Amino acid sequence: MRTLKTILLFFSLFAITSCTIYDNNVEGEADTVYTSTITIRSNDFEHEDDFISVAEYGWDNLDEEMVDHGMVLGYIRFEGTTAWQALPFSVPFENDLVNLRFFFDINNFSLVIEGEVAGNNEDNADLFNRDQLRVVAIPPSVIVKAKGIDYRNYNQVAELYEIKNL
Secondary structure (H helix, E strand, C coil), X not given: CHHHHHHHHHHHHHHHHCCCXXXXXXXXXXXXXXXXXXXXXHHHCEECCCCEEEEEEECCCCCHHHHHHCEEEEEEECCCCCCCEECCEEEEECCEEEEEEEEEECCEEEEEEECCCCCCXXXXXXXXXXXXXXXXXXXXXXXXXXXXXXXXXXXXXXXXXXXXXX
């Protein structure tokens, strides 16, 4: 049993070290981990109703295989800080609680701001103006499933998949 674990660990490490990481809009193979960093602008958001605003960022690295079987992660770094926070993320703001989450589909990654107080859409969008959004798309062929991996921890994900900070 110990030999089997050693062999599996060896092949897992080989798979991790053989993946190539590219930034957005770069063609890659099935084992490519894609990343993109987007500067959020308050005018990116369209108001869906009195509580929800959505910013759509087209991203052609999200194909059917990635959407159905891969892993897509979102992180935010607030202006003037160095730490990446995993999405979804909640921020208390004045008399509101603002929730930042995301959804994705083929060729699209959308950032969603949802407040609990009606009519705060513009103020809530201004809250994230000039912050950084980091999207990471990991194809199913290179997803590492092991005890102790915290995919909400950007630093751990970046180290595991050898993502270079931009």
